[in-house]
Amino acid sequence: MLAAQSTPDKEFEQLIVAFCCNWCSYAGADLAGTARRSYPANIKIIRVPCSCRVNPTFILRAFLRGADGVIIAGCHPGDCHYTSGNYFARRRMTLLMSMLSFLGVDKARLRVEWVSAAEGNKFAEVMTSFAETIKALGENVKLRDLRCKK
Amino acid sequence: MQKIEQLIKEKARDLLAAGQVTSVIAWQKGEMFYDNAPGYFDNTEELDALVYNAFCAANLSKYLIANTKKDEKTAVFLKPCDTYSLNQLIKDRRVQREQVLVIGIPCAGMVDINKVKAQGLKGIIGITEDGDNLTVETAYGTKQVARAEVLLNKCLACKGSAYAVSDETIGEPMAVKHAPYDRFAVVKELESLSPQERFAFWQEELSKCIRCNACRDICPACSCEQCLFDNPESPLAGKANNNSAEEQLFHIIRAYHVAGRCTDCGECSRVCPQGIRLDLLNRKFIKDINEFYGDYQAGADADTNAPLLSFDVDDVEPGAATKGRE
Amino acid sequence: MHLTEKEEAAEILRISGVKADNCMQCGKCSAACPAGAKMDILPHRFVWELMNGRVNNLAASNTLWQCLSCFTCSARCPRGVDPAKLIEAVRLSVIRKQGENRLNVDELPAEIDEMMPQQALVSALRKYNK
Amino acid sequence: MQKIGVFVCWCGSNIAATVDVARVAESVKSIPGVAFAADYRYMCSEGGQELMQKAIKDYGLSRVVVCSCSPRMHEATFRKAAQAAGLNPYLVEIANIREHCSWVHKDKEVATAKAIALAKAAIAKVKLNTPLVSGESAVVKRALVIGGGIAGLQTALDIAEAGYKVDIVEKTPSIGGKMSQLDKTFPTLDCSACILTPKMVEAATHENITIYTYSEIEKVSGYVGQFEAVIRKKARSVSVDRCSGCGICSEKCPSKKAKSEFDQGLRNRSAIYIPFAQAIPNVPVIDRENCLKFQTGKCGICAKVCPAGAIEYEQEDELVTQKYGAIVLATGFEPIDMAKFGEFNYEYCPDVITSLEFERLTNAAGPTQGHLVRLSDGKKPKSIVFVSCVGSRDTTERGKTYCSKICCMYNAKHAMLVKEKYPDIDVQVFYIDVRTPGKSFDEFYRRAVEEYGVQYTKGMVGKITEEGDHLLVHASDVASGAQLSVPADMVVLATAIKPAADARKLATMLTASIDTNDFFTEAHPKLRPVESPTAGIFLSGVCQGPKDIPETVAQAGAAAVKVLGLLSKDKLLTNPCVATCNEQTCSGCLACEKVCPYGAISAEYKLVNVKGLKERRLIAQVNEALCQGCGACTVACPSGAMDLKGFSNKQIMAEVDAIC
């Protein structure tokens, strides 16, 4: 059932899910908006109270349902609105990223970034660079439930 | 190990007779001589079915969950590696410590019957232990086999003869003799492969999974009242895999849930009917935890905080695991 | 191909790799320039001219030949602009043209004394001739 | 079946310009459960809210999705509107199709497709929303102000005037802050002490205000309305009650080598010192680093000479724990360090000084009793050069990228004061742009030039060198394109200002947001400038950004009013999106309790009915008053028993499914 290394076809429309924490990166995304920065439209943001709310099952579900890239954006360690939320998220994501790579999923498909509410430009830059990375990697066929192919 | 079986029987008889405990958990004869099953004894008559020999690999600690729910006192005989699992269950409050009488019993390493057969022996009738060797009686004559060559994989990573928790002990501690063994060797080998090769390996390995849940049911670290996958309310409910992605999903999530709880007792891969190397997933997490957050042996004691339930302000950044590697 | 002055200025900005637009005309580069005394166009005006697409007066200025490439202006500029690179870019656009060398090699021997290190010769020839 | 109403906002042209709002409304109509969909020019307007309320009534809507701007902007507005129409406010979801869509994508086709996707995600989530009711938590009727400068004092006074108790915690031995170091203040040139001291006295004598000086915040826990702060009152080694402030101890103290922080190190002070004459409390402090008694065990002269026997060497630090409803940050600023700006020769030339040091020189209570003299030879300078933007507007890693805002005005002030007192001194100011906006400020600056003959030259200073008995200022004249070498007897550097050193430590303690320059981030730059995004934390003064005294006092008052808005409530509505534990599936492992930052989870044995079988089980319990809804516990819980209302596992999974 294994597909050969996927060749990025022309009209491959990548799909990226971004989990943004309400206090920092979601506000950073808002600031990117007010500053009229631009970044690719295939990134869709889901608001969570804190990066520690992101359960690995959400990420695996996203890949299962056809996401080509998932990015978790939280507050800079030390700035978390809930004091320690992003510290737990950091450990969870470190282990998850290592395991996904161990299973053969391209390591760049899951990314963690710390973006504060004041870093509108950084948010746009991070999203643009992530979209380029995923475009280069092409469609994600690993961990994918083929029945969900749109 | 014969002598120890005798001591265990006597101990069990005394405990039951004195009414100190209402039941005893040990091993009992199974269908085949090498196929012993966990045994539950609540009266002295049944005790002669009790056995303790080279084929008692089963980790009995998980059976205490059900027992300690009833207000009865239970005695359990645990090998050194099983005691780590009991500590973890106590930490997870799945076992009431005061309702358990833990009796530590020595172990010289349990034998894998498949490895004995792999030595070209056919028609095996029985195996007796003497010193570092085993005498294998077959329909075509007897043969001596070195115990070290036929040990279970999990015994190659033996954690030593010390008991992590015990009220009493029986017999003298025994060392498990085996060739030098790095439990992370295969993990490191897999890490050095390309993502394509790794994906192919796991695709192949996990596609054998028939979702019999044996690994989940035997695992002492996997002790939820109602598992996520059995809970109709949970978005991930699902008894069978509809395709490979769900297989991988089940095993990644299970490994993730026991990360920091898994004592590396090796039961999951031992009981897996399809022989999937599930222990590699757990060992990958253990290797990462040791590398990033300091060596941690789950169940070594009943109170240090599990790695995923604590943090350090200057932990490594998430990309660290795969820096400099494909 | 003959570039208009605006295109030439843009080309110079390109090869210099300097974002001249960052300059806020504070004049700190000119203040600190050790060779400023003999320059007809000081570094801050040099950057200003290029920002506004003018290069002919710069090409004709003696700033190109007085600049010591000592990087004081680059080090002290609060906006990270590098005037030294801009001056070198204009200098090169001049000496890269036929017959525009500014150090007459025949007169050189008279200048060289016993103590002069080759470093002086090589750097002067690299800066003034192509 | 849910009856969902979807309202797509034009936001004037902000959304409609790049998102085909009509097509979004049209395409969601076909989604099962959507009973009503419409687009409207301004959903947040009266008209928009009425449209929603009418639709709720007419169509009996059970859920509402508004596709509009960020929920951080109008989620509250639309929730109130829905509530007014009888719908539980937490059955409303917002799809952010402005900041996250129309404003960041230019192609209309692409932006519309994304808007539809975001709308679908919101619809998928809203189907699983449950009605929630906010809990209530009590409000402690007491405020804490961290910092005793003009900002902290003004805020504290305004709060106290409204009848609430206020505690001021000031790090240095006396309140007064930077303003107490100044000589005159712009734009009116009245003396700083004359307008500050009354406020200090008023604060010190106000029955609602308690002042902790020489004290720092050790730890803060809790949340809005229920903060608990631990204040470390550092040992003064002097009894505040018995000491009369006579100052004999400072006179007689033999250890005089410590540099006076108040005088910017321009003169020494004794180990036991009162920072300045008008200090409040007028009680000295023993600096144990420089005190012979503490360092060597010998001496003890101050105890001998003290008429009131107020010296107490054995005094220990004291920890005071206090509950507060609101906390105001008023930690002020410091000038940046000149170490990385060697070209100004500040380290080696005593006559190159900073503006704050100039304030001390011209201050009558200063080290030179107000006589403007050179620090090198004590002579009166014949010419002074003022340099603007030293370290400000600097995008390299040496300086600060922002404009420090107050220097142009105080440069003009200093120039005028010099010309006023010593008309014969030549004064020259080097500037990049003179920024004196607002009421009577530009007139103030022009007066320096037009009436007092101060020479303003557009151009920066590149290097300062010593030429015999005077300095040589190498600068440029940008207008005429010339290099200048200006001889000067004294050079004053208008250094950039940065937040107080412990701002970041406090931000972590209070989980208040802070930016890369260490200024506290405000909840909204335009609409909520004096509040931190963290509820219950307020910002007063320069700790939020560079500002002068008039603005500081104005914002200090604004912060006070925000605090009063909070303290005046007996009950606060708490965030209902908190964790909840499903007793059926909880295994009692309490992993959740270990990751909860607020200690909101406890455990209890309960009889749980599982399929008719009663079992005694250990179950996790969430204290809804303490829980802030971060969700750490929901991921630590393997079985999914612990879930978060408003952001439940099923809701987020539904959003993921809708998007992928």
Added chain:
Amino acid sequence: MVYNYYPGCTLSTKAKQLDLYAKKAAEALGFELAELKEWQCCGAVYPLVQDEIGTRLSSVRSLAAAAAIDGKLVTLCSACHHVLKRVNSDMAENKEINAKVNAYLELDKPYQGETQVLHYLEVLRDEIGFEELAKKVVKPLTGRKIGAYYGCLLLRPAGVMQFDDPENPSILEDFIKALGAEPVVYDYRNECCGGYIALKDKSSAQNMVSKILTSAANKGVEALITACPLCSYNLQVNAAAAQPLPIFYFTELLAEALGVKEEV
């Protein structure tokens, strides 16, 4: 400890003492400067524009040669240090230049800027340590008031050179202290000596040099030390007759203090 050493053309001829004393002092301090087998002239000035590739090749050849050995390269002349370090930074950070240079050179292993370029003074400060150096001084230069002349090429631009704080350096002062002498700080220690302008407009060089020497003299400096042959030349030849100051290479004083300065 053996360091790959890049002497540069001037140190082989006109500035021989700078190199000779450096080697002698190294011996006394227990490290060795092993000259690269093949090196070429560094070009004396760093090509400031992006489209000059040819003038970067000679530096990259030496950098790549050092990378093949142990990845460290020690320089002594300020100009060589400046050119090598800036070209090295280009190879690490500028993709375009990196690609073109590697296309030209066709090295068996493309060079990515991994070599660490160390100046002799950085070896003394960071690898040996000035306290260690002070212990090895046999003839301390007590009582001698020595001024450090840094020039431009070691210090600026700070981002790339990372040698010291260009506006307030201290490495040479600490070096002088380690030798037992008294360092004197004067304003013009990091201002330009005129460099190659000496060949184009001698009076300009004389004007700059006189400012430096006057500033030093006013502070009671008795002698200046430098690490750049061109600065040393300008400070001596273009000093106005009025106030010449003795100019030494810093390695000469080092050798003297370590007692290994036999007459050359």
